[in-house]
Amino acid sequence: MTNELIQDLEWRGLLYQQTDAAGMEKLLSEEKISLYCGVDPTADSMHIGHIVPLLTLRRFQMHGHKPVLLVGGATGMVGDPSGRSEERQLQTTAQVDQNVQGIKKQLEMIFDFDAASDNAAKLVNNKDWIGKLTLIDFLRDYGKLLSVNYMLAKDNVASRLDQGISFTEFSYMLMQAADFVHLYDNHGVRMQIGGSDQWGNITTGLEVLRRTHDEETKAYGFTIPLVTKADGTKFGKTAGGAVWLDAKKTSPYEFYQFWINAADSDVVKYLKIFTFLSREEIEALAVSVEEEPHLRKAQKALAQAMTSLVHGEAALEQAERITQALFSGDLKALSVEEMRDAFKGVPTAEMAKEDKNIVDFIVEAGISSSKRQAREDVTNGAISINGDRVQDLDFVVDASVRLDDAFTIARRGKKKYTMVTFN
Template identity: 60%
Template sequence: MNIIDELEWRDAINQQTDAEGLRELTNEKSISLYCGVDPTGDSMHIGHLIPFIMLKRFQLAGHKPVILIGGATGTIGDPSGRQSERSLQSLEQIQANVEALTEQMKKLFITEGDNQIRMVNNYDWTHKINVIEFLRDFGKNFSINAMLAKDVVASRLDSGISFTEFSYQILQSIDYLHLFKHEDVQLQIGGSDQWGNITSGLDLIRRKEGSESKAFGLTIPLMLKADGTKFGKTAGGAVWLDPKKTTPYEFYQFWANTDDRDVVKYLKYFTFLTKEQIDLLAEKVQTEPHKREAQKTLAEEMTRFVHGEEMLEQAKRITAALFSGDIKELTVDEIEQGFKEMPTFEAAKETKNIVDWLVDVGIEPSKRQAREDITNGAISVNGERMQDLAYELSEGDAIGGKFIIIRKGKKNYSLVKIV
């Protein structure tokens, strides 16, 4: 299957500058293509993954991807999708972000072999251009009227846009021209909000290199959930690829909780499963939705891809322990992951009667209620039902000397830190 046919089956194409021309080119030879990310933070989130997974698909089809880290464009700020100016970060912070994103990209996408994904930083060629060269060699090729007509700029005219952000599309166009000339790149891909920047780059290539230059642009659709909200956001914020920002367990749970209406779309977009495998899972969504097999597969594929097999197994262990209540099998690290968003209390390193302890910690409102819940078997300590009103809780009950897990009823967990 041609790579363009596969992307169409996966509903992963929004716009193309020349659909037939790109199909013919990818049939004829192995091409180089690129996608960029600006270092506005020290980690990508899952929304950033979509175009880069597309790069990976091109690689698996025999093409040669280039990942661009925007060390230069990141100092300016892409106005796409914003209604106000970005706050400029210090050059030191941007460089720290460049280094963090580079390591993240290497972990996710760099593989051994001749068809290795290449990485570049646009600061390497942009910082050599002085202001006179910028205006004479590049600025002369851009019409203000055409720039104002781009959606990303037009949407900002009422609220205002600085010359700095207005010039962003020129810098990104210079990137495409540089890669076209020096890395043989013939295709730029990006999100739907990048269409204006991509077409500006193509215009610059044709002005500088000739109207017959074979260069193309392709964007992916805007990802929305079935309820119309933006993909990749939760009540706690973005779902990050950095395990320090979003733990592997939280990452796994995000995908496992996917709506039935979205799961097949996400399997197509994000995983490398075959059409036959996805069609089978799609059928099970219809016939056996209660088993959530498609969601489990999606969660496993994505957690394995981003965090590796070991962290996937850890996320599954936490999930199983919380479902079964077998908490004692978890390590301290796994408890910190699994109970990160659950009610948290503190208790001193002392021995105390279970009834008094539950009230003093704040889990129970009164001794009467505590005695009633214990007697009725509603209280579990570290996964074991507690019905002994005389039991003395001590530091020895803490898992790893740090945590005691209280479950009240079937699902109400509390994490108690021993301090």
């Protein structure tokens, strides 16, 4: 009988390459194991492309297995060549250490670290063991285990040979193999998971394990397919760049909006990959996408699940409040900070801090094309300032409508918003 967890991973489309599918299924059916996934601290925050393997690891924890989360304080100093066409920019030790702290906080949002639990998540930093290896130790203990030919055949290295690869990044797979050995010996780790670009690193780790132990060493690895959009464009990018987990880089409202704007052709796949909703719940939402797409129930469920997971319930409530206020046009329901957050991506205009008649104001801000048009817009009730409709041609835009004495939100019609900032 197929293992329940394996069945769920297959249904969600989370199993790609496996080193030994039958052996892995047998192991998971007979034991509760420790397994790991690594994250290199290349920035002080992860983005949504990073979290697919982590969410998959969380599924293992929910089935009673013990996740070991490796933050690469050492490997982050070197740089993984996987999935890249050029060398990474090296970071200072201080930068990497700072990035480690930021990523740790985000991992604590996803996993259960309760020490009272039998399968509490464990957080480790490979700087604690790789950082103690001397160059001679590394070359003797690991460098002799694999031939250069073996390493050159790995896709993550072979794909870089035309452009060139430094010895530093070439050695990365050996460092990651050393991680697998350390975790196998010291934490009982039996499996590594990662994105599809990590296949070469994972199989190298298993080969080094075999050579440093014995032929009967039973460890496994599998990768998760790259997430793509139905139209073939890259997942996880917006006009403003990556969608970060850090609220200072991507606000909870922007985060919520990314998910709620998922296309009908993508949303069910995203529900399977990113959420912990049950198969029954997702299949019901799939029916809704087909039969009543205008209700966008699947997108709402996706946005709610992801925003709550990454930012918490309070942030989700705030994101939904901003969304509702913008939909209804009731901006007065929002705080100044919520307004600043909500209108971060709208067109902007800049002007001096001086009192202006409403007609001059909306023409200078580019909201209306001419003074004649501006007068028509005002008298017709098409202009709102900070959510209040303005129909008086003598209305003056002054300090009383400058929020935080810094900006004003003007709207023409139902949807054309402009943030006017003052210098």
